Amino acid sequence: MPRNILLLPGDGIGPEIVAEAEKVLRKVNDDFKLDLHFESALVGGAALDEHDDPLPDETLDKGRKADAILLGAVGGPKWDSLPMAKRPEKGLLGLRSNLELFANLRPAILYPQLASASSLKPEVVSGLDIMIVRELTGGIYFGQPRGIRNLEHGERQGYNTYAYTESEIRRIGRVAFETAQQRGKKLCSVDKANVLEVTVMWREIMEDLKREYPDVELTHMYVDNAAMQLVRAPKQFDVIVTGNMFGDILSDEAAMLTGSIGMLPSASLNSDKQGMYEPCHGSAPDIAGQGIANPLATILSAAMMLRYSLDEEEAAKAIEAAVSKVLDQGLRTADIMSEGGQKVSTREMGEAVLNAL
Amino acid sequence: MPRNILLLPGDGIGPEIVAEAEKVLRKVNDDFKLDLHFESALVGGAALDEHDDPLPDETLDKGRKADAILLGAVGGPKWDSLPMAKRPEKGLLGLRSNLELFANLRPAILYPQLASASSLKPEVVSGLDIMIVRELTGGIYFGQPRGIRNLEHGERQGYNTYAYTESEIRRIGRVAFETAQQRGKKLCSVDKANVLEVTVMWREIMEDLKREYPDVELTHMYVDNAAMQLVRAPKQFDVIVTGNMFGDILSDEAAMLTGSIGMLPSASLNSDKQGMYEPCHGSAPDIAGQGIANPLATILSAAMMLRYSLDEEEAAKAIEAAVSKVLDQGLRTADIMSEGGQKVSTREMGEAVLNAL
Numbered sequence: 111m112p113r114n115i116l117l118l119p120g121d122g123i124g125p126e127i128v129a130e131a132e133k134v135l136r137k138v139n140d141d142f143k144l145d146l147h148f149e150s151a152l153v154g155g156a157a158l159d160e161h162d163d164p165l166p167d168e169t170l171d172k173g174r175k176a177d178a179i180l181l182g183a184v185g186g187p188k189w190d191s192l193p194m195a196k197r198p199e200k201g202l203l204g205l206r207s208n209l210e211l212f213a214n215l216r217p218a219i220l221y222p223q224l225a226s227a228s229s230l231k232p233e234v235v236s237g238l239d240i241m242i243v244r245e246l247t248g249g250i251y252f253g254q255p256r257g258i259r260n261l262e263h264g265e266r267q268g269y270n271t272y273a274y275t276e277s278e279i280r281r282i283g284r285v286a287f288e289t290a291q292q293r294g295k296k297l298c299s300v301d302k303a304n305v306l307e308v309t310v311m312w313r314e315i316m317e318d319l320k321r322e323y324p325d326v327e328l329t330h331m332y333v334d335n336a337a338m339q340l341v342r343a344p345k346q347f348d349v350i351v352t353g354n355m356f357g358d359i360l361s362d363e364a365a366m367l368t369g370s371i372g373m374l375p376s377a378s379l380n381s382d383k384q385g386m387y388e389p390c391h392g393s394a395p396d397i398a399g400q401g402i403a404n405p406l407a408t409i410l411s412a413a414m415m416l417r418y419s420l421d422e423e424e425a426a427k428a429i430e431a432a433v434s435k436v437l438d439q440g441l442r443t444a445d446i447m448s449e450g451g452q453k454v455s456t457r458e459m460g461e462a463v464l465n466a467l
Numbered sequence: 468m469p470r471n472i473l474l475l476p477g478d479g480i481g482p483e484i485v486a487e488a489e490k491v492l493r494k495v496n497d498d499f500k501l502d503l504h505f506e507s508a509l510v511g512g513a514a515l516d517e518h519d520d521p522l523p524d525e526t527l528d529k530g531r532k533a534d535a536i537l538l539g540a541v542g543g544p545k546w547d548s549l550p551m552a553k554r555p556e557k558g559l560l561g562l563r564s565n566l567e568l569f570a571n572l573r574p575a576i577l578y579p580q581l582a583s584a585s586s587l588k589p590e591v592v593s594g595l596d597i598m599i600v601r602e603l604t605g606g607i608y609f610g611q612p613r614g615i616r617n618l619e620h621g622e623r624q625g626y627n628t629y630a631y632t633e634s635e636i637r638r639i640g641r642v643a644f645e646t647a648q649q650r651g652k653k654l655c656s657v658d659k660a661n662v663l664e665v666t667v668m669w670r671e672i673m674e675d676l677k678r679e680y681p682d683v684e685l686t687h688m689y690v691d692n693a694a695m696q697l698v699r700a701p702k703q704f705d706v707i708v709t710g711n712m713f714g715d716i717l718s719d720e721a722a723m724l725t726g727s728i729g730m731l732p733s734a735s736l737n738s739d740k741q742g743m744y745e746p747c748h749g750s751a752p753d754i755a756g757q758g759i760a761n762p763l764a765t766i767l768s769a770a771m772m773l774r775y776s777l778d779e780e781e782a783a784k785a786i787e788a789a790v791s792k793v794l795d796q797g798l799r800t801a802d803i804m805s806e807g808g809q810k811v812s813t814r815e816m817g818e819a820v821l822n823a824l
């Protein structure tokens with residue numbers, strides 16, 4: 111069965127890291143006879159430069175037709191002073207929302223080979239394996255009304271709306287409970303139900319869903335406490351589910367506990383399992399074009415794509431095993447370099463994964 | 468000049484820790500002839516139980532008349548299922564808002580005697596000293612409209628409003644710049660200006676204020692990145708300024724970097740320097756009434772009160788020195804206990820500080 115993969119290199123280090131992941135995907139395509147077909151398109155700053163639009167119609171059309179999308183990263187100082195509607199981030203947010211990619215899965219896993227990179231004590235993080243399930247197409251990111259208005263007494267007011275409907279909460283809740291069922295069967299729902307009405311409803315609905323998943327243990331935690339507990343004792347968590355904004359903050363915090371954010375992939379899925387896959391890290395404009403970026407998070411994102419959208423578990427596992435092998439060999443890009451490692455470039459790391467496959 | 472201090476023990480461990488801080492305040496009152504006068508009142512769950520109101524008029528009146536307030540903590544499972552308007556937290560939020568305590572100062576300091584309590588590697592946190600300036604009376608905590616409504620197609624929607632006016636941002640910005648001037652002259656403003664309009668205006672106004680404080684270096688950081696950087700390299704920060712919700716999350720995260728949240732005080736000030744002082748930790752209902760809670764954060768909050776609201780720097784320093792001395796003596800409550808320490812109760816710790824004064 112032929113499947114279409116859309117490659118969206120984007121900005122900064124995006125093109126360099128997506129190029130390596132593409133090679134890896136083409137190799138497993140051949141090895142496992144997956145019948146994958148590749149297209150690419152512009153998004154973010156790259157699309158702004160070419161078409162004055164961070165998400166050109168052509169890109170969105172190709173996205174709709176694709177079975178899965180592999181994205182590098184968007185954004186950079188070059189476009190930072192543009193008005194909100196004309197910013198690279200709008201390309202990313204537009205894809206998420208137009209394709210209804212409401213379920214964002216962000217693993218925070220500590221690779222044993224990279225344990226020393228963490229700023230936390232080894233005993234606090236060794237074996238860390240958390241999955242954060244972040245709602246991605248609602249909440250304050252997309253809530254209306256929003257903007258900056260002039261008040262009667264002459265000054266301006268900026269405002270955004272944090273809103274969720276029951277059905278939006280229910281569908282992300284189900285993804286989270288199902289994810290927990292396939293893992294350690296512990297789900298922690300993060301809210302601010304002591305202050306925000308929208309999250310009072312969030313908590314209610316999570317409680318309600320619990321009855322459908324009696325094998326999963328559900329707990330609730332306020333977001334400020336969750337931010338603390340991630341630092342204090344992150345291994346207490348299995349799966350965390352939360353809204354768009356809290357998920358943005360907590361998933362980055364959790365990722366950094368591992369000390370190697372250059373290793374962490376992510377998946378954004380809709381209800382048809384169509385998905386967009388991207389590294390957790392950003393476009394790193396400061397090192398773009400130097401050939402030193404770590405392609406592993408993008409390569410691991412390709413593995414997630416094979417698993418979640420293409421149902422090719424074997425090929426996914428092969429990629430993950432190859433990545434583990436190159437780490438065992440001591441190969442390290444600059445961001446994860448430590449004593450005794452062998453420093454390699456973006457391309458060398460990509461080649462090493464190819465060879466390990 | 469006589470000054471009125473209002474004691475609000477609140478819930479959980481609140482009464483136990485405020486009792487110790489009161490003894491310390493009474494002692495410096497005598498020693499330094501401060502002419503302080505003490506009153507107390509009910510707030511939170513304690514006030515709900517007695518008056519069916521988390522913030523009775525009498526408490527608010529006494530608060531208005533006081534030069535400074537010392538609060539323990541509010542909340543507990545007993546009141547968790549009450550409707551939003553009848554929750555202990557409303558007492559705290561009502562005090563903040565009615566007294567216009569818009570400037571929340573939360574230090575995250577690592578006590579060298581307690582360095583081993585941190586979950587981070589010693590080299591990452593040794594000497595840590597960050598001040599978080601959190602806006603406390605605006606943002607999504609107080610924004611209107613808010614609630615849960617029925618949509619036309621039959622399901623419910625929860626919603627809150629994240630709003631700031633220019634003047635609200637300007638006044639917290641000034642406090643932050645002035646705080647930075649008195650410290651390391653570095654201010655990092657945290658926002659989500661790539662997504663939220665309200666924080667685009669926040670960033671603009673911080674930039675605008677910069678011209679009035681040419682000796683302070685201003686940087687901006689997205690909140691997700693700030694959550695990461697606090698874990699990766701917290702010592703890069705001097706003063707952080709941010710809105711109510713982001714401040715709630717980041718200040719707790721920063722506090723936990725020290726590993727000893729039982730040590731951290733906070734101040735909430737209005738433009739007349741009237742202030743409410745409270746420990747960063749919560750009401751800890753699980754250990755309430757056992758006499759084992761750490762009173763030092765509350766005692767250090769009393770020191771902050773002397774410094775910021777009462778202009779009694781000498782007395783403040785005396786308390787801080789006394790706390791440092793008992794730590795040097797190896798005295799530890801359960802939460803900060805480690806090998807070689809001498810475990811003491813809440814009361815013993817309070818007595819030890821009195822003796823050290």
Ligand SMILES: CC(C)[C@H](C(=O)O)[C@@H](O)C(=O)O
Pocket residue numbers: 185199202203358661662691
């Ligand atoms: C680039 C930005 C809009 C985005 C977000 O806030 O969602 C990013 O931080 C992420 O987490 O994917």
Ligand SMILES: CC(C)[C@H](C(=O)O)[C@@H](O)C(=O)O
Pocket residue numbers: 304305334542556559560715
């Ligand atoms: C108790 C709660 C309402 C409060 C807040 O969210 O502000 C607390 O977490 C704090 O930080 O003081």
